Each structure stands twice: as C-alpha cells, then as structure tokens.
Amino acid sequence: MTSVATADLALDHYLDLVGDGDERGAIALATTLLDSGVPAQRVIVDVIGATQRRVGELWATNEWGVAREHAATAVSERVLAAVGARTTAPAARGRITLACVDGEWHGLPARMLTELLRLDGWRVDFLGASVPGRHLITHLHQTGPDAVALSCMIPTRLPRAHAAITACRAAGIPVIAGGAGFGPDGRYAERLGADAWAATGEDAVARLSADWPPPWVAEHPGTSLGDEEYTHLVRSRPRLIATAMERLPAAYPGAHHYDQAEIDATAEDLGHIADFLAAALYVGEETIFTDFVGWTAGVLGSRGVPAGALRVGLRLVRDQLVDFPEATRMIDSSMARIAA
Ligand code: B12
Structure with a gap:
C-alpha cells in the first residue's frame, strides 16, 4: 500500500x-x-x-x-x-520569515507551511498569528531573510496584507503570499504587489526551491487600492453597526426578544458585513463580498436563522450608505444572489 x-x-x-x-x-x-x-x-x-x-x-x-x-x-x-x-533536515537553503498578516488568527496553516519548508531545508522564523506590520519589518532588519512568506486566510485582512507587502518590499525583501484570503487563484496577491503566490504549502516549497529570488520588479503595476468609499466605510464602521443595531427591532420584530448572546452575535455579523464590504471595495472585487454573503447564508441557515434575517442586516447597512455607489451595488448583487 x-x-x-x-x-x-x-x-x-x-x-x-x-x-x-x-x-x-x-x-x-x-x-x-x-x-x-x-x-x-x-x-x-x-x-x-x-x-x-x-x-x-x-x-x-x-x-x-x-x-x-x-x-x-x-x-x-x-x-x-x-x-x-x-x-530533521539540515537548514541548507536560506532563511525565510513566515508570518500571518495583522488580524489574521489562523496560525495553523502557516505553521503547517513552516514545517514543510523546514523539511525542505529552509531556516524558518515563524512569527505566528496576527503580526503587526511594523514588528514584522523590525524583524526583517534584524535577520535579513531571503523571503517573507505572508499568510492570509480571510479576505478581510487584505488591506493589512497590502501594507505588509509594500513595507517588506520597501525593505528589499521579496514576498511570497499564500492562504485562501488571496482568492481562489491568488489573484489578489499580484494586485497587492506580492512577488509570488502559491496555492498550497507544497506548491510554496516547489516555488521557493525552483527559482528564488524572482527577478526584482521595482514597482508592481498597482491598481488603485483603497479609494474614498473604502476609507469612509472604515471610518464610519462603529456608527454603521450601532445605528443598524438600533434600527434592528423595527426592521426585524423577532429581534425584540433577543437575549444578550443573540445581540452580540448579530453585532458581530454586522461587523463581518462591514469588513467584507470594505475588503471588496479595497481590492475592487465584488466577489469578495458576494461570496461572503452566500457563505454566511449557508452558515446561518444551518443554525436555523432564515435568509430573511440576513437580508434585513444587509438592508440596514445599505440604507446608511448614501453616496456609496460601489458598496450599494455590491450589496444589491449579494441580495440578488441569496434570493436566487
Ligand atoms: C481552525 C479555524 C479557526 C481558528 C484558527 C486557530 C488556529 N490556531 O489556526 C479560529 C477559531 C481562530 C478561527 C477564527 C475565524 N475563522 Co476560521 N477556520 C478554522 C478552520 C476550521 C481550519 C483552519 C486550518 O487550520 N486550515 C488548515 C488547512 C486546511 O489550510 P490550508 O488552507 O490547506 O493550508 C495550506 C494553504 O493555505 C497554504 N498556506 C497557508 N498560508 C500560506 C502562506 C504562504 C506564503 C503560502 C505560499 C501558502 C500558505 O499552505 C497551507 C499548508 O499546506 C477553517 C476551515 C478551513 N477550510 O481551513 C476555518 C475558516 C478559515 N474560518 C473561517 C471564519 C469565517 C473564521 C472567523 C471569521 C469566524 C468568526 N465568526 O469569528 C474567524 C476569523 C478570525 C481571524 N480574524 O483570523 C472561514 C473562512 C470563510 C471565508 N469566507 O473566508 C473558514 C473557511 C471556515 C468555514 N468552513 O467556513 N478559525
């Protein structure tokens, strides 16, 4: 066998x-x-x-x-x-710093990659989950690695991933990105300026052993990221959620009887709506938001929460986003998706 x-x-x-x-x-x-x-x-x-x-x-x-x-x-x-x-494998290849993006708590996939790279002969400094950008850069200055491997499992962390990628490259260290947050085919990794992307830990091992460092590109052809709508949405996030929670009982009578745990869970869900919307606006990719809404509908459905409740949440956010044409368009297409 x-x-x-x-x-x-x-x-x-x-x-x-x-x-x-x-x-x-x-x-x-x-x-x-x-x-x-x-x-x-x-x-x-x-x-x-x-x-x-x-x-x-x-x-x-x-x-x-x-x-x-x-x-x-x-x-x-x-x-x-x-x-x-x-x-054990002798660390014969070089040195890699491996970190999860700021706010990214999925440390295990990155830890798996760490072990795969060590088995292939790299010395890996694994910095763990949620590494703030400036501390990552300090570490790079202290250790001078051949690569930074950045892990991002959920797209809401992409704006932070962009900041980290930009700072690592400014320090002269090429970045390989990975994890489901960078999109199904890693297409956001390139948009955010990463030098390379790999779908799996084993692909990352192959990529790093075959041709590293990649030819240095002074500046990646960046699309404009984080426009005005994104900035306003991020700034108004606390008010957006507070207002939606105030209006919830009128819009969804079932919420009158919510206990504290249900209130907290609803506020958290509204926070996810705001964060995925912000990430979709930042990267300019509607599917980041519509996929999230489809996924949330499934998760809530298996907990007995009807799709109508999600629609109410989306509408409470949408109604506050006057002068946010892109955001309202994304919310509308997500509502059409759950209706379908
Ligand atoms: C365990 C877990 C958690 C734990 C993580 C603990 C830990 N120590 O890691 C905790 C409880 C913290 C958690 C929290 C959340 N989670 Co979670 N979590 C998971 C779960 C079940 C397993 C993750 C894991 O270990 N995967 C290990 C393997 C399977 O991952 P892998 O992708 O194959 O790993 C390889 C590649 O990713 C690649 N890779 C990884 N990093 C890198 C980096 C580079 C450079 C390269 C090249 C490659 C690479 O190499 C790896 C090794 O081969 C996943 C389910 C899943 N399918 O992954 C959900 C999952 C990722 N979580 C999810 C969610 C939604 C959340 C929360 C938002 C939940 C919430 N309501 O709060 C929070 C977000 C927290 C945050 N801000 O980060 C969703 C994400 C869905 C989405 N729309 O994006 C998932 C998919 C669950 C699901 N079924 O829907 N989670």
Missing part, C-alpha cells in the same frame, strides 16, 4: 481522535504513520490539513460547536509540533 493510501486510511480515525480532544491518541497515530514510512509531508498535508478542512465543514454545518473546533485545532497544533520534533 502506498504511503498516501496509508495516510488516507488514517483520516477518519484521526478526525475521531481530534473530535474527542484526544491529544495523546492523535500524536500516537501520527507517530505510527511516520514510523511506518509515511513521509512527514503526507502526515502534515493529507492528515492534519485534510482534517482541518473537514473540521471547518463540520463547524459550518453546525454539527460541531465552536468549543469542539477549538479543541480539535489545539490537538492538531500539538501533533504538528510532535511531527516537527521527530523530523
């Missing part, structure tokens, strides 16, 4: 273990796979990564609560550390 098949067979068992918070069991399974000749890369990608995607689906469909997802992720972090500790 091939090692890929062995890793595949372990998947269901591994999911059960992390779903049960069984750290020791999960580490034992990963160690057994390594001992039976499954390469560490396969354990990282085909077991840990594939399971995390499954965990995301189980959370989205409300089969798993947040606590179970958190516990499973915490177990996988420990398993990844155990796999890393059991494998």
Whole structure:
C-alpha cells in the first residue's frame, strides 16, 4: 500500500481522535504513520490539513460547536509540533520569515507551511498569528531573510496584507503570499504587489526551491487600492453597526426578544458585513463580498436563522450608505444572489 493510501486510511480515525480532544491518541497515530514510512509531508498535508478542512465543514454545518473546533485545532497544533520534533533536515537553503498578516488568527496553516519548508531545508522564523506590520519589518532588519512568506486566510485582512507587502518590499525583501484570503487563484496577491503566490504549502516549497529570488520588479503595476468609499466605510464602521443595531427591532420584530448572546452575535455579523464590504471595495472585487454573503447564508441557515434575517442586516447597512455607489451595488448583487 502506498504511503498516501496509508495516510488516507488514517483520516477518519484521526478526525475521531481530534473530535474527542484526544491529544495523546492523535500524536500516537501520527507517530505510527511516520514510523511506518509515511513521509512527514503526507502526515502534515493529507492528515492534519485534510482534517482541518473537514473540521471547518463540520463547524459550518453546525454539527460541531465552536468549543469542539477549538479543541480539535489545539490537538492538531500539538501533533504538528510532535511531527516537527521527530523530523530533521539540515537548514541548507536560506532563511525565510513566515508570518500571518495583522488580524489574521489562523496560525495553523502557516505553521503547517513552516514545517514543510523546514523539511525542505529552509531556516524558518515563524512569527505566528496576527503580526503587526511594523514588528514584522523590525524583524526583517534584524535577520535579513531571503523571503517573507505572508499568510492570509480571510479576505478581510487584505488591506493589512497590502501594507505588509509594500513595507517588506520597501525593505528589499521579496514576498511570497499564500492562504485562501488571496482568492481562489491568488489573484489578489499580484494586485497587492506580492512577488509570488502559491496555492498550497507544497506548491510554496516547489516555488521557493525552483527559482528564488524572482527577478526584482521595482514597482508592481498597482491598481488603485483603497479609494474614498473604502476609507469612509472604515471610518464610519462603529456608527454603521450601532445605528443598524438600533434600527434592528423595527426592521426585524423577532429581534425584540433577543437575549444578550443573540445581540452580540448579530453585532458581530454586522461587523463581518462591514469588513467584507470594505475588503471588496479595497481590492475592487465584488466577489469578495458576494461570496461572503452566500457563505454566511449557508452558515446561518444551518443554525436555523432564515435568509430573511440576513437580508434585513444587509438592508440596514445599505440604507446608511448614501453616496456609496460601489458598496450599494455590491450589496444589491449579494441580495440578488441569496434570493436566487
Ligand atoms: C481552525 C479555524 C479557526 C481558528 C484558527 C486557530 C488556529 N490556531 O489556526 C479560529 C477559531 C481562530 C478561527 C477564527 C475565524 N475563522 Co476560521 N477556520 C478554522 C478552520 C476550521 C481550519 C483552519 C486550518 O487550520 N486550515 C488548515 C488547512 C486546511 O489550510 P490550508 O488552507 O490547506 O493550508 C495550506 C494553504 O493555505 C497554504 N498556506 C497557508 N498560508 C500560506 C502562506 C504562504 C506564503 C503560502 C505560499 C501558502 C500558505 O499552505 C497551507 C499548508 O499546506 C477553517 C476551515 C478551513 N477550510 O481551513 C476555518 C475558516 C478559515 N474560518 C473561517 C471564519 C469565517 C473564521 C472567523 C471569521 C469566524 C468568526 N465568526 O469569528 C474567524 C476569523 C478570525 C481571524 N480574524 O483570523 C472561514 C473562512 C470563510 C471565508 N469566507 O473566508 C473558514 C473557511 C471556515 C468555514 N468552513 O467556513 N478559525
């Protein structure tokens, strides 16, 4: 049996273990796979990564609560550390700084990439989740790496990703971008000025070992990013949400009976609407917003919240966005999408 098949067979068992918070069991399974000749890369990608995607689906469909997802992720972090500790590769290639963009809390995908790069012979300084731009730059000045690898899993962090990419390049260090936040084919990475993009950790390993550094382009042909609408929207975010919450009971009578947890969840959802809208305006990509609304409709639907409630939330935001033609157009097309 091939090692890929062995890793595949372990998947269901591994999911059960992390779903049960069984750290020791999960580490034992990963160690057994390594001992039976499954390469560490396969354990990282085909077991840990594939399971995390499954965990995301189980959370989205409300089969798993947040606590179970958190516990499973915490177990996988420990398993990844155990796999890393059991494998060594001489750091012969060069040095890479790997960081999650400011406000990006998905540290595990970046940690997976860290281990994959180490296995390929890079010395990796992993700075973890949510790294503020100026601290990232200080680190670059102190260590002088060959590359910065920037991870962004959700598009709301793209404006910060842009700032980080610009600052790294100003310091003379080329940037490779990755993570689902940069879009399905990484198309936002180029728009934000990254030197390279890779879809997966293994693609990143291949890209960095094949031709790095890429030819230096003094300035990437930047489209205009972060126009007036974006700036106004970001500035008015707190008022936008507060006003929408005030108007909510009149627009959605069910909200009269909301308890504090429901009020907090609604305010958080309105915050996501504002943030995804801002990101879509920043990058000039309507799909960032319409995909988010489609995804939210699914998540709320599996928690028994009707699409009508989401429509009300969108309308409460839209009604305040007088003189925001792009934003209202994006909201309208998202409403048409959920109606369909
Ligand atoms: C665990 C998890 C969390 C944890 C993260 C903890 C941690 N330590 O990482 C916590 C609880 C913090 C979290 C929070 C949120 N999450 Co979350 N989360 C997940 C989950 C279930 C797993 C993430 C993971 O570990 N993936 C690991 C593997 C599967 O990722 P991967 O993409 O294959 O990784 C590879 C590539 O991305 C690539 N790569 C990654 N970085 C880089 C960098 C470079 C340079 C390169 C080249 C490549 C590269 O290499 C990796 C290794 O091969 C995902 C589901 C999913 N499908 O990923 C949701 C998910 C990403 N989360 C989601 C959401 C919505 C959120 C929240 C907004 C939820 C909320 N309501 O608050 C917040 C946002 C927090 C923030 N601001 O960052 C959504 C995003 C949807 C969207 N529209 O974008 C997802 C997809 C869940 C879902 N099913 O819908 N989350």
